[in-house]
Amino acid sequence: MEKMFNNISKMKGYALELQKNMTCRPAISPKVGGKGEYQKALYLEGELNKIKFDELFHVDAPDDTAEGNIRPNIIAKYYGQDKSKTLWLMAHMDVVAAGDLSLWKTNPFELTLDKDKDTIYGRGVEDNQQAVVAAILTAKTIAESGKRPPINLGIMLLSDEEEGNEYGLEYLLKERPDIFGKDDLFIIQDCGDPEGREIEIAEKSTLWFKFTVTGKQCHASIPNLGRNAAEAAANLAVRLTEGLRNKFNKQDPLFSPDVSTFELTKKEANVPIVNIIPGTDVFYMDCRIFPCYSKEEVMEEIEKIADTVENDFKVKVTFEKVMNISSKATPQDSPLVKAYAEAVRAVNKVEPKIIGVGGGTFAADIRNLGLPAVVGSKIYSNPHGPNERTRLSFVLDDVKLIVYVLTHLK
Ligand SMILES: [Zn+2]
Missing domain, CATH: 3.40.630.10 (Zn peptidases)
Structure with missing residues (x-):
């Protein structure tokens, strides 16, 4: 040796x-x-x-x-x-x-x-x-x-x-x-x-989600004629981050960090010019969850939060898993x-x-x-x-x- x-x-x-x-x-x-x-x-x-x-x-x-x-x-x-x-x-x-x-x-x-x-x-x-x-x-x-x-x-x-x-x-x-x-x-x-x-x-189990928010595109000076997908998406991102962290909040000292994590990460480009209200906005989240939580539970919570944004902003929210490893x-x-x-x-x-x-x-x-x-x-x-x-x-x-x-x- x-x-x-x-x-x-x-x-x-x-x-x-x-x-x-x-x-x-x-x-x-x-x-x-x-x-x-x-x-x-x-x-x-x-x-x-x-x-x-x-x-x-x-x-x-x-x-x-x-x-x-x-x-x-x-x-x-x-x-x-x-x-x-x-x-x-x-x-x-x-x-x-x-x-x-x-x-x-x-x-x-x-x-x-x-x-x-x-x-x-x-x-x-x-x-x-x-x-x-x-x-x-x-x-x-x-x-x-x-x-x-x-x-x-x-x-x-x-x-x-x-x-x-x-x-x-x-x-x-x-x-x-x-x-x-x-x-x-x-x-x-x-x-x-x-x-x-x-x-x-x-x-932890890794779950990546892609969120697509669809509203209605229009000129930024007349927002009343459209539905701003970027604004709805920003609200959705905040509600998801806060909602998921609060709901799945168990701590386990074996892990570092000692909690499940829910992070807003990638954003796709929406419109190329400042004076257009985006009709579509796409972003992603990276979630790392403790084995004690199931991905179904997480998706159910996401569904609930997405509904609140659909109601408040009159947009459509869809999401899909783009990575799923347990x-x-x-x-x-x-x-x-x-x-x-x-x-x-x-x-x-x-x-x-x-x-x-x-x-x-x-x-x-x-x-x-x-x-x-x-x-x-x-x-x-x-x-x-x-x-x-x-x-x-x-x-x-x-x-x-x-x-x-x-x-x-x-
Ligand atoms: Zn590496």
Whole structure:
């Protein structure tokens, strides 16, 4: 172990090289105007080829809108002494867009190394390139150790996580369910804290709604001739946010934040000019609800609130679910959680904290297969924002932690 940990400490330069080469290949979904993961995957496969895996293959999803006409998914395995089960490290290659460029202090798609020689800035360095780096460094460490681990080490580098997994994990589950063995275990480093203390074992259910408010378009100087869909939609958004938060207000300290969340998010453009009263207005809400509430209950409440707006503003309100994921939890006493907690104490030198979160990682799908998954890593937890950053030393600790788990799994 000590020898392996020593080797890991020497990998900072390689971690930086990997991060640099990923950051300049922005893998943004074609759904939001990007080219997809093709270039990034090509680069990563070249790096994976340098490691003596026993299996290395693709399960690419066809997608005409993406560069290369595919959304790549790369799978690699290094066999253990017991080949019947695998500890999988799952990471996603895609990143979200940079957002408002004026808020960035550096070019988001050109990695910047801080003068402390440890902090790095760039879109994706935390979400989820750190996990990609951790997976590659772990495999390199194990393969170069000259010893077979107790069980297989597997790596999945997947596409399309930020936009719903259709071409990534969901495609893999549909096309190659045989990859997921009945005794397999999963570490997903897509959530975490700077001390590496948190072990995420449960996620809230994710519900995304699209609301369409239809009124009547007219000139803004004669509003009496129309029905203002934007005004009705604004009122609907406020009533929904307040109404849902008040109705579904249970607290649970396992989760952070400790309540179900209901957030107004995306808005579609309505009219192109200021002097038109919009006849249609479309907005979205992101809801993360505790497993104790059903989506039917939430939809019933939405229906009631929508009725009040229809009555008050004489408009029509329709809504639909655009995302609906419910998730089981991984039991706290599962061997994976125990080994991970032990690793947190040994490597990060802190007392582990078992938590639930708002959701949105691969873990939901894995847990719904009845397989154990833990989510954790040493990160600042600043995904999707401007000036996304992490530390190279964080990923080295993550690698040590995974190696510890792999060699201590019973
Ligand atoms: Zn992510």
